[in-house]
Amino acid sequence: MESLGELLESMKSSALRRRTAEITEELLKNPLIQAMRAEYPEIDDRVLRINLSKLYQYAGDQANCKQCPGLDRCPNDFQGHYSKLDIQRVNGTVEIYERKTPCSLQVAKTNEDQIRKxxxxxxxxxxxxxxxxxxxxxxxxxxxxxxxxxxxxxxxxxxxxxxxxxxxxxxxxxxxxxxxxxxxxxxxxxxxxxxxxxxxxxxxxxxxxxxxxxxxxxxxxxxxxxxxxxxxxxxxxxxxxxxxxxxxxxxxxxxxxxxxxxxxxxxxxxxxxxxxxxxxxxxxxxxxxxxxxxxxxxxxxxxxxxxxxxxxxxxxx
Incomplete structure (x- = not known):
């Protein structure tokens, strides 16, 4: 999947602002993001914009995994892994951290490789x-x-x-x-x-x-x-x-x-x-x-x- 940074880098400023607004709107409607905001009401539009790239990656990886084509054809930028978000409250504000997590297919392959070794x-x-x-x-x-x-x-x-x-x-x-x-x-x-x-x-x-x-x-x-x-x-x-x-x-x-x-x-x-x-x-x-x-x-x-x-x-x- 093309990263958000790569996508926006290719656009001129007016187009970039318009596309940013479109992506933000799409993320607001995404069921995963809505569920996260329901659990953490502190995630307002400001926090969303600050962490737009992480949320975009998270939603895209989850969509790819939902229609998984198999480990060898994994479309995620880190093959066999998906983005997972950790939400933490720090001094009254919300911090969003992204980490890559191996999927079940990748875990099985890693275990199999270890056995073969x-x-x-x-x-x-x-x-x-x-x-x-x-x-x-x-x-x-x-x-x-x-x-x-x-x-x-x-x-x-x-x-x-x-x-x-x-x-x-x-x-x-x-x-x-x-x-x-x-x-x-x-x-x-x-x-x-x-x-x-x-x-x-x-x-x-x-x-x-x-x-x-x-x-x-x-x-x-x-x-x-x-x-x-x-x-x-x-x-x-x-x-x-x-x-x-x-x-x-x-x-x-x-x-x-x-x-x-x-x-x-x-x-x-x-x-x-x-x-x-x-x-x-x-x-x-x-x-x-x-x-x-x-x-x-x-x-x-x-x-x-x-x-x-x-x-x-x-x-x-």
Missing amino acids: RIRSFYVDDKALNEGYDHMEIMAKDRLRAPGVHQVFKYIKETKENGLSPRGLYLTGSFGTGKTYLMGYLLYELAMAGYSGVIVYMPDFVEDLKTMMQDGPKLKEMVETMKNCDLLIFDDIGAENLSPWVRDHVLGSILNYRMNRKPTFYTSNYPLDGLERHLSFTSKDGEEAHKGQRLMNRIAPFVDVVHLYGENQRGKF
Whole structure:
């Protein structure tokens, strides 16, 4: 909306006086201004003229908000905010103060932005974390997975009520049953409660680590982030092509630090014993059962297993 100052500045003096009188008359008839004057009889025409710009802005913002076109197309001069007037009596006179107040849409966006800042993803499509989550849709989409969904919901509820536990969850099930989606939901819900979280897509993470060996600072920053975040999710663990260095010095280091401290979560097509066999084999050294067992000792005792049954939902609309 064009400010009153800009509007009047463009006019010559005679036209300005005429337009000022018109605006004053319009404001006198505005229901918002009439209601304010009824509450504060001290607001006479003199006070009105002194504060004409504030009243004009206030009335214009309120009119725009009444026909809100959405946050992205907000016509107010301070997008997502509207003018609010504070009326104070000072030494027998009335003072009118204007302040900008965020609307409900702006407040919701700010809250959403703060939640998103608590969540980081490595090699996971951000779109999967930004589509929004519908509690009822999660429950109704496939009744076969209801018991597993209930376990995830219970974990979220208990964490909100009792604080962070060092135990995480291990979601296992066939392809397309919603394991990643549920972990994204868990991250989002607990981010709203103030917890930070990281989700890592294991196949791409492991591949990228091979090139990251030459970039020590970047590797250290990523590992430290995974060690210290409140919630860490290894998505699709078991689908990666492990090397001894990744298994023993990267993954092992992260898990060794987090156990008994902070919860780690996993999604996998493998049950726990199948994951142990996978972790025992590397592309370089072949099968090393004791090393797979050593890593599983940092996983299995610190998770509750959630079996997610159901149909493959990928590609369904």
